[in-house]
Amino acid sequence: MLEIKYAILGAGLAGLSTAYHLGGDCMVFEKTDRVGGLAYSEETDDFILDYCVHVLYHNNPDIRELCDNLLNGNTKDHVRSTWIYSKDVFTQYPFQANLYGLPLDVVEECILAFIDAKYSEKKAGKNRNFAQWIENTFGAGIAKHFMFPFNEKLWTVHPKKMSTEWVESVVPQPEIEDIIDGALPGQKRLFGYNATFRYPQTGGIKVIPDTLSKRIAPIKFKHEAVKIDPVKKLVHLKNINETVHYDVLISTLPLKYMPEMITGVPDTVLSACDKLIHNSVECVNVAVDRPVDMNRHWIYYPEPEYIFYRVMLPHTMSESMVPEGKGAFSVEVSHGNDRKIDFPKIEEDVIRDLKKVHLMESDEEPKFIQRLSIPCAYSIYTNERVSSISKIKAYLTEHDIHSIGRYGNWEYSNMEKALNDGREIADYLKGDAG
Ligand SMILES: Cc1cc2nc3c(=O)[nH]c(=O)nc-3n(C[C@H](O)[C@H](O)[C@H](O)COP(=O)(O)OP(=O)(O)OC[C@H]3O[C@@H](n4cnc5c(N)ncnc54)[C@H](O)[C@@H]3O)c2cc1C
Missing domain, CATH: 3.50.50.60 (FAD/NAD(P)-binding domain)
Known part of the structure; x- marks a missing residue:
């Protein structure tokens, strides 16, 4: 033995x-x-594709030093360019700090409800679950137009079934000045724990x-x-x-x-x-026979009509992820608990929705589709x-x-x-x- x-x-x-x-x-x-x-990259036909988004951000100097040593110069710093696609327009992430570009009635509803929540006396002591925290922190407008549908899709349960001990460090909470500023055109402040990140120049996260x-x-x-x-x-x-x-x-x-x-x-x-309890995520990597002409790292899709909650563009991490003249989408679909999907049809539904959101042409065929399953993805x-x-x-x-x-x-x-x-x-x- x-x-x-x-x-x-x-x-x-x-x-x-x-x-x-x-x-x-x-x-x-x-x-x-x-x-x-999970920190792995699959190599197929000269494409290097990860298990969804896997970018490095640091808070711990010792681990930064370890990663510096492991990467040995094979690293590139990025300023995050992440977006939300809803109401047929792109707005910058996080939704709550970047209302500019949304239909004006939505912007107005979000701002008024934010002010009401911020200055309302009703909310004291009422953050018993994530849904209440969302409404008390952002108001009913931001809850309705992004926070509820997005989180329900990602977590596979409604935020009212979730607790709140994790939210402060993860969900950006802009002040009223930021919300107003974000509703107007112009350069915006970056929010969130991964506003800048790094990624290997070559070889993928593995x-x-x-x-x-x-x-x-x-x-x-x-x-x-x-x-x-x-x-x-x-x-x-x-x-x-x-x-x-x-x-x-x-x-x-x-x-x-x-x-x-x-x-x-x-x-x-x-x-x-x-x-x-936990959700499961199916990472569906879709390769196409042409370059993808978009310089956004990833895009969130809160609306229920699209099967995915996020699509990452691998070429934005590093040009070496996709062969010259080709492109790819790394698509994340969550399922389990209260969110049932038609599992056998998942690839078909992903392609259908990539076309609906105009990332693929209506008559385009994928070069290949790679499925990477994460049965235990997010602890809820x-x-x-x-x-x-x-x-x-x-x-x-x-x-x-x-x-x-x-x-x-x-x-x-x-x-x-x-x-x-x-x-x-x-x-x-x-x-x-x-
Ligand atoms: C969708 C998604 C996106 C993410 N994005 C990011 C990101 O952008 N940036 C970031 O920093 N982090 C990200 N993460 C988190 C990151 O992937 C994890 O924090 C990290 O990889 C976890 O490493 P681990 O070693 O704890 O677990 P794992 O990576 O799960 O490793 C566990 C290992 O145990 C092995 N194993 C399982 N069962 C057995 C068994 N019975 N016997 C022997 N071996 C076994 C598995 O094969 C696996 O190799 C993301 C996670 C997910 C799900």
Whole structure:
């Protein structure tokens, strides 16, 4: 039997970063035959296409430095150019700070309702869910014309079913001056956590995990963890029918599902897992036989008549993503919970709607369509999320199992956070060992 001090499940950014920062005494077990998890780029016919938008933004100087080192100059800074297409016009993101260009009655409705919400006494203490937070923060106009339809499409549940602990850091909240300024023509202020970002010049986002993986011990690919004995500290790996003994297990697998593989896990933990919910995203990459003549990084589609909520234009990330004279669209469709889509028809519906929004010509045929599925895409923030996570994690930690990463923490977080999770757990374990 293989004896490992630190066994790491998953070779996404969190797992790779854990191994890198531990520096030894560890082994990464990955169910697929490649690294990167969601931070990956598929190469097809000289196109390099990611799992939807995957751009790098930094808040953490140590992880910025790590990425600088991994990219080794292969990076380009971008000022975000993101747009919203609704009412048949493009307006800049975020909707609430860029009303200019919308029909005048919509602009008026949004501004008046914003003022009413901002200065109304009614709202005090009433942010019990995301829907109320939206109405109290932006007013009924912005809620109706963007916030409700967009969020319902993305999250697959109505905002009234969601909690609010995540919103302050994610949803830009412009002041009244910004809303008025944004309703008038002229240069606008940029809002949001990813107003500037960077992206590899060549190779797609997978350059980061690829380079990181070369700095750690060889990874055990096609080693899918299927069973964990937390008392004997054994993990069973399916494809090779091997069992590994560990001292500490670091899991980057989804917190909702990982405990199912633990022998003797209490029912209270499993019922906490049942309370965690998520959506799924189908990334439909559509290649076309001509250049795409538009310099917008990505576009949001709030209206229900379009199947997708966002379309990214890969050539804007880096010219090397698409061969000369060709183009592509990276289309995101969410589903699950209350949002049912006609799954077998998804490609047909994506092409139909790319034509409806004038990104494709009415008689145009795609060069190829590539489907990348993300079954567990966004953890949905509900009132039961925090207490469920703490119940599950308390049980895991008691058994020397540390659950990290976007899905291991069951959170809305980015690549930088996944890299930092790996660094923090490694520091913690090394500190413990010392
Ligand atoms: C639609 C979408 C867009 C995003 N856009 C951005 C963005 O623009 N910028 C940004 O910074 N972040 C973005 N993110 C977030 C980013 O993808 C994640 O934060 C990050 O990649 C998570 O890394 P991870 O290692 O925690 O998880 P993962 O990438 O999910 O890695 C987990 C790994 O575990 C493996 N695994 C699963 N089950 C088993 C098993 N039983 N045994 C062994 N291995 C297993 C998987 O194959 C995978 O390799 C986006 C996410 C989504 C869904």
